[in-house]
Amino acid sequence: MSITSLELPLFPLNTVLFPGTAIPLHIFEPRYRQMIADCQREQKPFGIVLTRPESEHLHEIPYPVGTIAEIRNLDRLEDGRYTLMAVGVKRFRIVSQHYEKPYLSGIVELLEDELEVEPSLQALAQQAHRLFFNYLDTLLESAPEEELQATIPDEPEDLSYFIAYFIEVQNEERQRFLEMTSTLQRLEEEIVMLQHEIPFMRQMLAHPGNNERAMLN
Numbered sequence: 217m218s219i220t221s222l223e224l225p226l227f228p229l230n231t232v233l234f235p236g237t238a239i240p241l242h243i244f245e246p247r248y249r250q251m252i253a254d255c256q257r258e259q260k261p262f263g264i265v266l267t268r269p270e271s272e273h274l275h276e277i278p279y280p281v282g283t284i285a286e287i288r289n290l291d292r293l294e295d296g297r298y299t300l301m302a303v304g305v306k307r308f309r310i311v312s313q314h315y316e317k318p319y320l321s322g323i324v325e326l327l328e329d330e331l332e333v334e335p336s337l338q339a340l341a342q343q344a345h346r347l348f349f350n351y352l353d354t355l356l357e358s359a360p361e362e363e364l365q366a367t368i369p370d371e372p373e374d375l376s377y378f379i380a381y382f383i384e385v386q387n388e389e390r391q392r393f394l395e396m397t398s399t400l401q402r403l404e405e406e407i408v409m410l411q412h413e414i415p416f417m418r419q420m421l422a423h424p425g426n427n428e429r430a431m432l433n
Contacts, residue, residue: 227285228267230267236304237303261287264282265279283307283394286305289301311323376399380393385409
């Protein structure tokens with residue numbers, strides 16, 4: 217095992233977690249109750265991975281890239297269930313996996329974005345930041361501007377994860393963003409999506425009766 221690899225419990229879910237984001241979890245299956253108990257005893261995190269659509273219960277097939285999740289605000293209920301907040305830390309790629317315990321585990325390697333030209337990155341980040349603020353402002357018209365600005369990361373890589381997590385896309389598209397190793401590419405594609413989505417949302421809000429997409433979803 218290399219210095220950048222480690223063994224992690226893996227939690228297949230129908231969601232994609234990114235570094236710097238968080239999701240609340242309700243742990244009720246016995247196998248995952250044991251996983252959380254093991255993580256607490258060994259003082260280690262676990263990995264959250266998106267489950268492939270063809271998966272079956274108890275035989276989940278994960279996508280190859282996931283995110284290490286630290287356990288926060290853990291609460292054990294009287295019947296043995298847990299509630300917690302899973303906070304994304306770093307991405308990983310699964311090297312191998314096994315069921316030596318009741319839950320899926322794997323040897324994983326940390327996944328990092330490539331080093332890219334800083335001026336280009338900052339220019340894209342500023343454009344993406346501005347567009348995403350407009351996107352949130354359209355969704356949350358009553359939210360104070362200061363509050364919205366405080367929630368959006370400034371660092372390009374963190375910003376690219378944040379946008380990918382919150383923008384309205386399918387899980388498979390979020391997974392594609394998670395697997396990218398270029399912050400530039402991630403931001404470029406997110407900018408295109410936001411440039412398309414913001415006018416659509418404004419038109420939808422101006423004419424709510426013509427929201428065909430909402431009817432289809």
